[in-house]
Amino acid sequence: MVSILINWFYICLTTFITGHFVTSKLYQMMKGKHHVSVMTSLVAGIAVNTTYAGFYSLFGGVNIAANVVLLILCAVCVFLERDYYKELTQRVKMIKNQKITVSKLIMVLLALIIIAGISYFCSNTGFMYDTGLYHAQSIRWTEEYGAVKGIANIHERFGYNSSFFSFMALYSMKDLFGQSLHSGQAFIGAIVCIYAVCGLFTHWSRKYLFSNVCRVAPVIYTIIILFEIISPTTDFPTVYLIMWLVIRFALLAENGETDSAPYALLAVFTVFLVALKLTAVCMVLIVIYPAYDMIRHKKWKQVMICVAAGLILIAPYLIRNVIISGWLVYPFASLDLFLVDWKLPAETAIGDATDIKVYARYVYDRSLVSQSIFQWFPTWWEGQRPLERFFSAAALLAAPAGLIVCAIRLLMARKVVDTKLFQIVLLNIVMICGFAFWMFSSPLHRYGYAFLLTVPLLVIATTLDMFWDYKWLRVFGLICSAGLFALIAFPTYKTLWDDYYLFKDVSKDTSYLFMQKDYPDPEMESQDLNGITIYYPQEAGGQSWYAHFPATNFGTNIQYWENRGDHIQDGFRHKY
Known part of the structure; x- marks a missing residue:
């Protein structure tokens, strides 16, 4: 639990610095005079630092060196915004002299309860199945080598390539604690819950009906996932950040905000959500309002800034997709744009896409994928x-x-x-x-x-x-x-x-009060592939977790792919 709090402090510090810098500069470029709140800075920083980690992974492993570069960038941001931080320091000093009201005291207590509660459950609960199946291995690939050509041939689920795994690799603190921490999803959950709950005290009126009703959603969601929040799944951050976006959008509308800039930046943020998980793709429709306003008023500079920002956010995700699987967006085989030797076979992509649908429908039969909803x-x-x-x-x-x-x-x-x-x-x-x-x-x-x-x-x-x-x-x-x-x-x-x-x-187990529970370490089988040891679970298609690396889900499938070179960094390809 203590290790998680240290991890969260570092995430909070770096995301706030980069998020505030980028958001304030974007507002300046769009000629919008808006106060950048702490929550907006944190959320923007999550997007910015994830994008940074994604770009970094194109050149190597996202490890301690990536964090050194990040800290240098943070130092530059603080220097360039030194006047803001001087003002911020003065405001903090003034807060000490302010009278403590009951509502402020309740907000602080609730925030501390949320932090303590979520960090505790993130330190010692149960993992969801997919974490052992491919989440942990995906994060380790990013930590060790970054984006490697054709690793989706080893395990097709690596092809899903959520940008969240780059974020997790950046903040795993493996070199500091000797194990890969996995608490980024819980950090996002904690800040969104604090934002939702404490916002009720600052916006408790009929005027804020929409945002206040929606503030219930993150609390309910936390109750639902609490005993799996230790898992670094892409579902949790995507859901939490969509909920934050809904509250934020409603709040802007309720405050009578007519400037298109804050709505436009929310629309840009939805592009980042798509890079987290494709189920968020419809959130991009938020762009309709700011796009209409900017085009109607011929704010072409703002339009170009938003388009450029969106492309920067999505670029590492798309590039990593091509490197990892050979497809622009896996498993959509219709987007067949690249002829590379490490491309996952089209039939694998089509089969995987079919499995996703029938599994979600509880049908479990590929031949029934064309069934109507009735x-x-x-x-x-x-x-x-x-x-x-x-x-x-x-x-x-x-x-x-x-x-x-x-x-x-x-x-x-x-x-x-x-x-x-x-x-x-x-x-x-x-x-x-x-x-x-x-x-x-x-x-x-x-x-x-x-x-x-x-x-x-x-x-x-x-x-x-x-x-x-x-x-x-x-x-x-x-x-x-x-x-x-x-x-x-x-x-x-x-x-x-x-x-x-x-x-x-x-709660009877107090062994994780300092260190977070590590990934399980199961018994694994192994096979040599031209000098590279490949691990696979004893149960075909089972979990491989983190320690045994690199791992595939089916040992029998090793015969169908091969090394692209003498080193693991050279990647893998399918045998034809």
Whole structure:
């Protein structure tokens, strides 16, 4: 736990410095005069430092040398913004002299509880299955060698190549602690939860209905994943950051922000979310509002800045994709743009894409991938755990209801130019589109909690806002909203109790109060491949974890690929 707090302090410091520098400079270039908050700096810094790690991995392992360069860059940022940090120091001194109010004290206590709680669970709980399958190995590849040609031939799931693994490699502190820490996802969860919970105390009014209702989502999500938050999965940071973006976008609209710059930077941030996980692709539709405003007012410089920033954020992800798998976006075989000798065979990519769909639908049969939703939906519904069905039901009811409510809201205000209404309706539609994309692509719950939780909450807020000024309709809106919220609240309550009983068992083990639990070290088989030892699990297709490296999931598959050279850095290719 102590090692995690040290790790978080370092992540917090470096992401704040780089995030504030880049965001403030972008605002200056876009001629926008906006205060860059601590949370905005942290989130921007996560995107900036992940992008930096991605570019660094193109030239070698993301290890202690990468951190030395990062610290030098941070020092340069602080020097260039020295006036800001002088002012910040003065503000901190003034805070010491301010009167401590009850609300401020509660916020501090809640923040400390969130930090202590999440860091504790991140130090000693259970890993999700995919962490042993490929997360840990992906991170180690990035730590040791960076992006290596054709490693998706060893294990096709390396081809998924989330940029989050570059972030995890950058902050693993392996050289300092002697083991690879895996707490970046929990850090993101902690800061988003603090932002959500403490924001209620600073924005508690009818004006902030939308953002305040959406602040519930990160708390519920934390309750759901608490006993797997130790896993460096790409699902957790993606869901948390989507939830933050929704709250932030709603807050800007509620504050009457009309300048396109902050919305444009949120749209740029959605490009980073896509590099984290492709299920976030519909979030890019957020760009509609700032793009419309900038084009209407002919702000071509701002448009070019945003396009350039988005390309920089996505570039290392796409380049790494080509290096690792030979495909621009794996496993989409339709984007066949590169003729390289290490390319994963097209049939493997197509098969993997099919497996993702049928597995998420609980069908488990590739031949049934073409089934219509009417055919696979009953199987999918039955395959869910009982509590998951409540979340599914809430989103399935909320999505069409949200479209109806938004349409009525627009008709009611058709003769009035209401920018806030347009922004909130857009936010609803974007999230509903995200839910639909998740539903029809790979409807596994852990991929889609950002939409399963946020869509119902947004619809609740939109319904209450629409009916609030009408006495009898307000009652109707409250009843509908309460029913929808109950579908989310009941499984959350049951999960909270499950967490409590699990905590009673886990708390008996005090061996991880300093160091975070390391990855398991299973028995592995090995085979020599032209001088390189390749490990594979005793159970075909099983977990290989971190210690035995490099590892493949099937030992029998080694016969189908070969080295590209004498060294591991030369990569691997398929035998034809």
